Amino acid sequence: MKNIINKSKIAALLLIMVGFTSCDAILDQEEIDFGKGPVLTSFAKPVNELNVIKTVANTPIQYEFDITYKGGKGIALDKDVTVVIATSPKSKAKEGVEFSLPVKSFTIPAGSKTAKASMTILTGGLVPFDFKDIVLEIKESSQSIAELNTFTLTVKALGAESLAGEYEVIGGDYWRLGVNNGWGALGGTRIIEAISATTYKHAGFFGLFEGFFYFTVDAANNVTVLKTNPVTGETLLQGTAPFLTCNNDSSSLTNVKCGTSNKVTRTNDRRDIIYLSYGYNTPGSGPREFYEVLKRKK
Template identity: 25%
Template sequence: MKTIKKISILFLSLITFLACNDDNLNVDNPDGNAVEGGLLDVKNTSINYVVGNPGPYSASIRVYQGAVKSTSIRVAKTFYSGDFVSNTVDTFKTIAISDTNQNSFVNYDFSFPEMVEGLTGANGSPLSATDTDYQIGDYWKFDYYVTNSNGEHLNYASTKATISTRFAGTYRVVESAYWNSGGFNGDWNGDQFVIESIDANIYKHNGLAFWSDNTYYFTVDSGTGAITILGKDLDDADVLLNTSPIMTCEGDYTFESLTCINQATANDVTGEDVLEFTTGYFRGVGATREFYEKMVKIVD
């Protein structure tokens, strides 16, 4: 009986190990596994293409070797915009794998001119060479075809390079303060918020401190990083926070407790961009609600 229990525990442990291993790799690989070889673990499944920054951008892939030896990777590209799907360029990049004796990392770079080259748009003409002609959410899909001792096979995981703007993403708050009628009333450090691209210039801040159902809009000066919080929404109506008029540093209402700090700081090394906001809503002199937050972009 003890022997059966030991075998059962070992079997369940093996299943758990394999399941965790597969989850960590985030792939469904028809060519093999980490032990047998033939596996590509794509580290950059999603890349934001920032309008105004033609690159180069980089993608990284881990190559697992085993009895199955991978020798090269062919990268194909296709463009997507809404329901439109372009032609596919079968050989966008070719990556040689020089070391087949052990697991390794390979990288490749690409720029905007390379992304559009050879692809045809919905009107039958070549894709535009001007990145401002694209809509937020348009994307290029890079598929990976691995050549190994079993032939060439399509890898399960791919990479999407999506038209975005620099500061879009999910952020974690690292500093914050809420002032109510001149008194400090708490913080929301550690909470996460989504900064959404509306177009090439306007961002949407989803949530306000403790209230997830409030939103406001802002722009970022491309030269200085200065943030301007907008008093109007996308329909040109006055922005209300918790049913009261928004307070902005450029607006008509005076902050009574906080000093205005509205700044975006790009981190080109790690991608952990920093945003700082000062905003609030006006309920009368001596009854303002004021908010400061400093947030750091979460990098996958």
């Protein structure tokens, strides 16, 4: 009986050893590397936009973008990766009219993961406020191509008088329930986006807080802060609080400079200055008021 048990144990042990040996053989034959995967080429940033101020000179603009790859072991390859790009059939902007793509073949050199590419924006072919998408695609690659293989650049052609651009906060005050809390450190950046020739979006911030609002500028450079979205018609809120504007709620904005702000001072060097007063009313608490002075960056 004891011999039978010992023989059974030996047989089971042999089977386990054979199994391990077989697995090792399979791994050796197929050279499996669980850290490997396909290398996928794509554009580093699939979507972006570009403001173009139309001038009489119509000087072409060079716009650069990156081509890259991901996958494998997550490290740069030890060989070149070649990529060919082209204009996508989805592009609303026409190659040769609104832009040109003089070079279409690029090489990501060994040891690197990106290559710099560029296109030329043909400003003479742009029409102010006729915003168009340039869509490029990866057509060929010495590695695999990512499923998202396009780059879309929305070109926003703007008139010479447009206020769109990056601005520096050069002055400001914040009143909470009638108490001036100041603005803190000045010098922050604000983005003004053009919706039309006279309508703009103050993007990213509402005063010192996250948010956005819209305003219009008339021929006399007077600013009107809007309480509704000019695109959708929806009432705008800061969180759950209704907007306060000098045009509609001056009795609630008693600390900001409604009488002397909400205007634009234009300069010959395009360092335009925008003066804004606005706020919001927290239900059950009271008004928050903002006075903001923005100067366009060069």
